[in-house]
Amino acid sequence: MISRIRAIAFNTFREAVRDRVLYNLVFFALLLVATAPLLGEISIGVQRVLLINLSLSAISIFGIVISIFVGISLVSKEIEKRTLYPVLSRPVGRGEFILGKYCGLLGTLLVNTAAMTVGFYIALMLMTRDFTHSDANILIAVYFLFLEFVVIIGLSLLFSSFSSPLLSALFALSMFVAGTFAADLRAFAAMAHGPEGWLARAASYVIPNLASLNVITRVSHDQSIPAALVGYNTLYTALYATATISGAVLIFSRRDLK
Amino acid sequence: MSRGSTILAVLLLVASMAASVVLVGTIAAAYPSSPMEDVLFVSSPEFVKRASLGYSGLLADIYWMRVVQYFGRKHQRDSMEYKALAPLLDITTTLDPNLVVAYEWGSTFLDQPPPSGAGDDAAAVALIRKGIRNNPSEWHLYFTLGFIQYLGQRDYLGAAKTFEEGSRISSSRSWMKVLAAKMLTDAGSLETARYMWQNIYNESTDKNLKQNAELHLACLVVDQEIPQLESVVSEFRPRTGHNPSSWGDLIASGLLRVIPRDPTGTAYVLRNDGHVVVADWKKLPFIQRGKPE
Numbered sequence: 001m002i003s004r005i006r007a008i009a010f011n012t013f014r015e016a017v018r019d020r021v022l023y024n025l026v027f028f029a030l031l032l033v034a035t036a037p038l039l040g041e042i043s044i045g046v047q048r049v050l051l052i053n054l055s056l057s058a059i060s061i062f063g064i065v066i067s068i069f070v071g072i073s074l075v076s077k078e079i080e081k082r083t084l085y086p087v088l089s090r091p092v093g094r095g096e097f098i099l100g101k102y103c104g105l106l107g108t109l110l111v112n113t114a115a116m117t118v119g120f121y122i123a124l125m126l127m128t129r130d131f132t133h134s135d136a137n138i139l140i141a142v143y144f145l146f147l148e149f150v151v152i153i154g155l156s157l158l159f160s161s162f163s164s165p166l167l168s169a170l171f172a173l174s175m176f177v178a179g180t181f182a183a184d185l186r187a188f189a190a191m192a193h194g195p196e197g198w199l200a201r202a203a204s205y206v207i208p209n210l211a212s213l214n215v216i217t218r219v220s221h222d223q224s225i226p227a228a229l230v231g232y233n234t235l236y237t238a239l240y241a242t243a244t245i246s247g248a249v250l251i252f253s254r255r256d257l258k
Numbered sequence: 259m260s261r262g263s264t265i266l267a268v269l270l271l272v273a274s275m276a277a278s279v280v281l282v283g284t285i286a287a288a289y290p291s292s293p294m295e296d297v298l299f300v301s302s303p304e305f306v307k308r309a310s311l312g313y314s315g316l317l318a319d320i321y322w323m324r325v326v327q328y329f330g331r332k333h334q335r336d337s338m339e340y341k342a343l344a345p346l347l348d349i350t351t352t353l354d355p356n357l358v359v360a361y362e363w364g365s366t367f368l369d370q371p372p373p374s375g376a377g378d379d380a381a382a383v384a385l386i387r388k389g390i391r392n393n394p395s396e397w398h399l400y401f402t403l404g405f406i407q408y409l410g411q412r413d414y415l416g417a418a419k420t421f422e423e424g425s426r427i428s429s430s431r432s433w434m435k436v437l438a439a440k441m442l443t444d445a446g447s448l449e450t451a452r453y454m455w456q457n458i459y460n461e462s463t464d465k466n467l468k469q470n471a472e473l474h475l476a477c478l479v480v481d482q483e484i485p486q487l488e489s490v491v492s493e494f495r496p497r498t499g500h501n502p503s504s505w506g507d508l509i510a511s512g513l514l515r516v517i518p519r520d521p522t523g524t525a526y527v528l529r530n531d532g533h534v535v536v537a538d539w540k541k542l543p544f545i546q547r548g549k550p551e
Contacts, residue, residue, distance in 0.1 A: 039323065042323060042326070042327065043319070043322055043323040043326050044322075044326050044359060044363055044464070044466060045359035045362075045363065045464055046319055046322055046357070046359055049315075049319060049357070050319045052315075053313075053315040053316040053318075053319050054316055054319070057313045057315070057316040060313070061313075176311075177311060180311045180312045181308070184308075210312065211312060214312040214313075216312075216313070216315050216316070217314060217315030217318075217354055217356070220315050221356040221357075223356070
């Protein structure tokens with residue numbers, strides 16, 4: 001089973017890396033990282049803060065765009081090109097197929113994020129000509145961004161398992177936006193009573209809690225991130241991703257592919 | 259596609275783009291659009307923060323750049339109005355409450371009298387107090403607040419209290435305590451002002467801040483020298499029965515040895531009425547004495 005998932009994941013990774021859109025996104029992100037020092041010149045006293053904010057935001061935005069737009073096409077492209085049928089005619093389960101696709105895109109995002117992070121650190125070193133303990137702290141923010149991608153890819157796959165690519169993109173994007181307001185929704189639920197309150201509370205737990213995964217502004221000011229938060233976020237992401245992938249496997253297993 | 263067609267397409271592309279750039283310039287010159295720099299399309303800081311979708315740090319940096327550019331443009335034109343400055347700073351610091359530089363510089367931009375700044379002491383104090391609420395361990399913010407209370411509002415008691423509060427922060431400098439004491443005993447003197455600017459100069463790592471402190475120190479030199487020179491002129495008058503017509507008269511009488519020069523290296527101007535002024539006060543914008551009327 002593991003070898004079959006690995007084979008699908010590797011193929012997905014290879015296919016995604018070959019995709020020109022993916023290269024363009026990475027190139028653009030690196031370009032943004034390179035322009036950060038220039039932007040700092042037209043401001044006062046925020047060169048380092050700006051470089052961190054701009055670079056990590058670029059990594060986040062491009063990662064999310066890749067997660068959504070590549071994630072929703074993972075299944076639909078295979079159906080459209082009819083390449084799914086020869087795969088499923090072999091001893092490969094639908095669950096293994098979904099899991100392989102998920103791991104493949106996760107690997108792609110890991111490589112992309114790592115490349116962009118290396119680019120960011122080169123820019124930071126060129127600017128500050130120094131490496132401090134707080135610079136290493138930024139890696140935690142990058143790790144959290146990657147956790148964000150883990151969640152978003154899961155959601156993209158879940159939606160694409162039962163919906164058209166356009167609708168899946170719309171759903172995934174909406175979940176991302178709603179995820180940034182999860183805390184507000186919980187606060188609203190606490191104020192509301194009766195069925196509305198229950199509904200708001202349920203919705204606030206269904207949408208991903210992305211706010212706690214975004215610590216870009218905090219690391220830009222050298223504020224330390226508690227180790228407990230790293231643990232909680234990792235656990236939360238693992239649980240949420242497991243839930244979404246399980247949902248995707250359940251739906252895709254029952255989907256009529258004729 | 260043939261080679262000829264490719265060349266033609268490339269030429270057309272380049273020519274069309276170049277022509278459109280020229281045309282845009284012509285249209286802008288013929289029909290200038292109304293100035294939009296004082297217009298804030300979204301004025302609610304909370305709304306901007308919500309709309310940032312978690313990228314509030316990056317948006318704060320962009321707003322801070324906008325503040326700097328807005329202030330720079332207005333300052334360059336000697337503008338007497340900085341309508342959008344306070345709201346822009348409010349949005350910036352709501353987006354990123356830890357952006358200390360925005361409180362420090364922003365309050366200075368707001369505090370300085372026009373055309374050097376907005377001349378809005380109340381907004382400057384409100385901004386820096388917001389900064390202290392969000393960053394209680396930043397002694398720089400206490401210093402900036404005390405500075406505004408001292409030089410902008412002439413509230414020496416308030417300044418003394420602020421410097422004292424700031425001096426209790428562990429990372430604070432020892433001269434904050436001295437400043438607190440000076441506010442109570444010798445606040446109005448040039449010596450106190452010099453002490454403060456000298457410490458700002460020594461403490462600053464930012465090139466612009468250092469230059470600003472240097473300029474203030476130079477202006478304090480003028481404020482000190484002009485009364486001294488006018489006193490020399492007043493000594494000349496009883497001896498001759500008239501005001502000196504030039505510095506040469508004072509040198510010839512032995513009251514001066516050389517032509518006095520301001521810190522920019524330009525000779526002071528001796529007016530017929532015996533008053534001494536600087537030749538170009540715009541090079542020394544913070545002087546209190548010696549401005550030509």
